[in-house]
Structures are given as C-alpha cells and as structure tokens.
Amino acid sequence: MPAAVNACLPAEFVSVPLPDCDRILPHWAKRAVSGGLRSIYAGIRINNLNDPAIHAGLSGNFIGIMTEQLVACEECGRLHHYRPLTDGQTATCRRCGAVLYRQRAHMLEMMLALTLTGLTLYLLTNAFPLLGLRAQGMQQELTLWVACVAFWKQEYYLLTLLMAMNLLIMPLLELCSMLWITLTIHFCWPPALALTLYRWIRVLKPWAMLEVFMLGVLVAVVKLGDLAFLIVGPAFWSFSFLIVVMAAAASVPDPHTVWSRLEACRRHA
Amino acid sequence: MPDPGISAADILVCRVCGALSRRPLHLEPHDHLYCQRCGGRIRIGRGNSIEVTWALLIAAAILYVPANLLPVMSVYMLGSGQPDTIISGAWHLVAAGQWPLALLIFVASIVVPLLKLLALIFLLLGMQHGSSRHPRERMKLYKMTEYIGRWSMVDVFVVAILIALVQFGNLARIEANTGTFCFASVVVLTMLAAHTLDEHLIWDTAYRQRRDRKKHG
Numbered sequence: 001m002p003a004a005v006n007a008c009l010p011a012e013f014v015s016v017p018l019p020d021c022d023r024i025l026p027h028w029a030k031r032a033v034s035g036g037l038r039s040i041y042a043g044i045r046i047n048n049l050n051d052p053a054i055h056a057g058l059s060g061n062f063i064g065i066m067t068e069q070l071v072a073c074e075e076c077g078r079l080h081h082y083r084p085l086t087d088g089q090t091a092t093c094r095r096c097g098a099v100l101y102r103q104r105a106h107m108l109e110m111m112l113a114l115t116l117t118g119l120t121l122y123l124l125t126n127a128f129p130l131l132g133l134r135a136q137g138m139q140q141e142l143t144l145w146v147a148c149v150a151f152w153k154q155e156y157y158l159l160t161l162l163m164a165m166n167l168l169i170m171p172l173l174e175l176c177s178m179l180w181i182t183l184t185i186h187f188c189w190p191p192a193l194a195l196t197l198y199r200w201i202r203v204l205k206p207w208a209m210l211e212v213f214m215l216g217v218l219v220a221v222v223k224l225g226d227l228a229f230l231i232v233g234p235a236f237w238s239f240s241f242l243i244v245v246m247a248a249a250a251s252v253p254d255p256h257t258v259w260s261r262l263e264a265c266r267r268h269a
Numbered sequence: 270m271p272d273p274g275i276s277a278a279d280i281l282v283c284r285v286c287g288a289l290s291r292r293p294l295h296l297e298p299h300d301h302l303y304c305q306r307c308g309g310r311i312r313i314g315r316g317n318s319i320e321v322t323w324a325l326l327i328a329a330a331i332l333y334v335p336a337n338l339l340p341v342m343s344v345y346m347l348g349s350g351q352p353d354t355i356i357s358g359a360w361h362l363v364a365a366g367q368w369p370l371a372l373l374i375f376v377a378s379i380v381v382p383l384l385k386l387l388a389l390i391f392l393l394l395g396m397q398h399g400s401s402r403h404p405r406e407r408m409k410l411y412k413m414t415e416y417i418g419r420w421s422m423v424d425v426f427v428v429a430i431l432i433a434l435v436q437f438g439n440l441a442r443i444e445a446n447t448g449t450f451c452f453a454s455v456v457v458l459t460m461l462a463a464h465t466l467d468e469h470l471i472w473d474t475a476y477r478q479r480r481d482r483k484k485h486g
Contacts, residue, residue: 070289072282075408076472079280079289095472096408133434135441142434147426150433154445159453163429166422199285199307206415206460209422216426222370223362223427224434227441259286263306 071100071256101256108182114249115179121242122175125235126168130217132231133224143235144168147213170208171246177201178249181258190269191262198258205250211243285309318467319393325465326389329458332451333382339448342428346441354448355379355424378424378452381417385459388414389466396470407471415463421456425449 071082073093085091085103092099104110129141144167151159177197184194217236224230281290283304290305292313302311312318340352353361355378362371388410394400395407428449435443 070280072280072287072289074284074287075412075468076404077282077469078472096405131430131434135437138437138440140434140436142430146433147429150429151445154432156445156450159425159429159445159450162453162457163425195286195307199309202285203309206419206464209419209426212420212422213426215420216423216430219370219373219423219427220430220434222367223431226365256287259288259306263288 073098073100074255102254103257104252104254107253107257108186110252111178111182111249112186114245114252115175115182118175118242118245118249119179121238121245122172124238125242128235128238129233130235130239131221131233134229134231135227141233144239166207166209167213170204171210171242173197173204174201174208174246175249178253181253181262184265185258185261188265188268191265194265195262198262202255208246210239210246214239214243281311281313283307283309283311312467315470316467318465318470319396322389322393322462322466325458325462326386326393329382329455329462330386332455332458333386336382336448336451336455337379339451340446341424341448341452342431342446343444344435344441345444348439350442350444352446355452374424374427377421381421382455382459385414385418385421385463389459389462392466392471404471408468411463411466411468411471418456418460418463421459422453425453425456 071080071091072078073080073096075098076093076096078093078095080091080094080100082101083091085101087103087105090099090102126144129143130147131142133140133142148164148167149160151157151163177194177200181194181198183189184191217239221230281292281302282288283290283306286304286307286309288304288306290302290311302313303309304311337355340354341358343350343352355374359371359374359378362368362374392407392411392414395402428445431443432445435441
C-alpha cells in the first residue's frame, strides 16, 4: 500500500545526492554514477510517533512489525520513514550515511544465476586438486578437503573444525540458502525456513573465508616455488571464479527487500 | 486507537533483519525478546555487550603473547628440523629475498591483530565514557576492524596448506605447532569481540550528549 506510506511522509522531503559518492568516487566516476545510481536520503527524523499510519502496524500485537512505515539504519539505529524507490535508487541514512535499502532491477534473476553458478563452481572446486607438489619422484596433491583435514592428522581438532567451517560448510550453506530464499520469494512458499536461513547467513557471513584462503594459497605458492616443482590444478581456476561469484552473490540482494518480501510471503501463504 | 504514550525509546530494532517491534510494557530483568520476523534475539538497551566484549578482548590479548612467542610450524629437511615462530618465519623470507611476502605475513599476523585489539579497546573506552566526538570516524574504524580481522587467518591457512602439501617422509616434512592454535584463537576471539560490540552505542552516546548540550545551552 504505497499510497498510505506516501501520505505519512512530511511535506518537506529532501532529495539530495548521496554524500558517499561525492567523497569516495573520482570525478569521472561520479558523473557515470549520477546517471543511473542516483541516491536519495530516505527520510526525516520522526517527530510525530502518534501518526495513525505508524500505529497501523503496531496495533494489537505484543510485538508488531512496522517495517512498512519505518526503517531503522542498520549501523546507527536511527529511524526513517520508508519511501518507495524506483529502480537503481539507493536510500541512505541521514545521520551516518549508511545504505538503508535499495531498489535493484532483476534482483531475483541475478541471485538465481549467481547461486547456480556458485554451486557448480563449488562442486568443481571440491572435485579437483588445487595444487600439486612434485619432489624426488613423489607427488602430493592439495584439495580443499585435504587442507581442512591437515590439522586433524596433527591432532589439532578444533582448528580442523574451524577450517572446515570457513572453507566447506559456510560457503555451501550460503549458496544453498540463497538458492532456497530466491525460490521462496519467487514462488511465495511459506517462508519459515528461508527466514531462518537468511538470519543465519547474515550472522555467519564473516566466517566464510574463501578469499582469505586464496591469499594463503598464493603465499604458499611463492614460498614453495623455489623449493619444489609446483603444479597448478584445475580447481585453482574454478576456485578463483567461485570467490568472484560469491562476492557478487553477497552484494546483489538488498537485505531490506529480501526481508520484506519474505515477510510478504508469510502474509500471502 | 493507538495509545498516545509511544516514543522512540519504545521501539526496538532487530539487529539481524531490521524489523521494528514495540517494547513490551512490563519487562522482567532476565526476559528475552525474539524478533517476530526472523526469530533472532533482540538486544534491549545496553545489555551486557560492553562486559562480554572486554572479556573476549582480554582473553585475546593474553593469547596474543604465546601466539607470537611459540613456534607456529616446524620444517624438517632430511631428518633435521627447526621450529619457526611467526617473526622468525618472516625473517627467513627476508633473508631469502622475498621481502614483499615477509611484509604481508608481518602485517597480517602481527600488525593487524594488534591494531584490532587497540581499536576495539579505544572504541570500548569511548562508549564507556559516553564520548560524543567524531562518531562517523569511530563508526568507520569499527567497520574497518570488522572487515580486516578475518584476513589474519591467512597465516593459519598457509600453515594448513604447507603441512598438507609437504609430506615427503624423511626428505621434507612440515608439522604444525601450538603457536598456530594460539594464533587462530586470537583471530577467532577478536572476531567474536567485534561481533558482540554494540556499534549503535557509538551513536547513542553521541546523540545523547548533543541533545543534552542543546537543552542546557
């Protein structure tokens, strides 16, 4: 009900460019950005909390969700009025400048494409060796799995668990969850599982460390390069692409949009 | 009809999904609130985030000492081996002429954890004293600490890759040592500390002080 949302906005709604763009981007890039990615401040500090439109979401419930009218900044907690955007626009916090929410065209299609690509690359990466080492007629191969259990043989069991979580479990969980969330939103399935999964991957995001492992692989390659004959395995390349795809898959979905669309699925179901 | 007594303090924000809820009228000291949308636990007020963060930081600071003094791995070549700490490992790299790599190891394993500890202590002290200076910059510092922390794991991963690859019996063999475990613990503890630190407190105190100044001045 966008009409009701607009009605509760104060008349003097400001629409100015995103300050972050001004400061971070060079001039040539700023010009390119100002065309497609125009950003606005999302709102005005709420002075009148007795506005009936706000209370529509509050009534009756012990804990009522009012996200349709208000948006809290993720970083500093300041409340803003929600205002619908057009494709390509970004709403930012008035106090700290963080992104509140954005409207992205074809978000679901991009998520689907990226998660399917990611899952394929994940399977390839785990099926083939990353590196091989040859010395004096003997050969050792390194796969992701071997790297994880390396500490197990040295009896550091907690480290093995940590590495398995960082390299195997979390990336797979992230990809599968994103796929399930995309399908849930598209087909409007009951969202209980998708909500739980999205919460988990939002909280556990920092523990997926594929890109850090890649840096480790590069360091090891340089370290061993002088001592022995190194073979770069096929998984090395799929792993590089997997990192790029996972980074893209993490940045494409807008959290606010995903949460509110999952919530809409619950109301629909 | 909505009741007239609602203010911004009555609105609770779920830190995970951003859903807004209304603070219940009666709240016992040990009540837990859960978000209706995502099911995550909702933080009420200050909570004990500062105390828990301090505890994690102190544990990390204690483990930082053995992480740097104990050997992280031992290289055995033709039967004879020598254990290496992080610093001596970096020193070997410098001696071998690979100083960019040595610099990377030095920064990721020694400078970053130390800076991370100091930055989190600085932020905590600022929150406890209700500092209102430069909240934007302190927020940036927090975001940076949160982002950079995971890159320290690179040292643990390098050890894992080396011990997995270099297993040629008596010819050449690499083993992990206790230092790696301590080092990984430092990284994990500081990551947890960055997670438990409630970054909204940076803004709460800043905002409160400005409001007080306006009221008095």
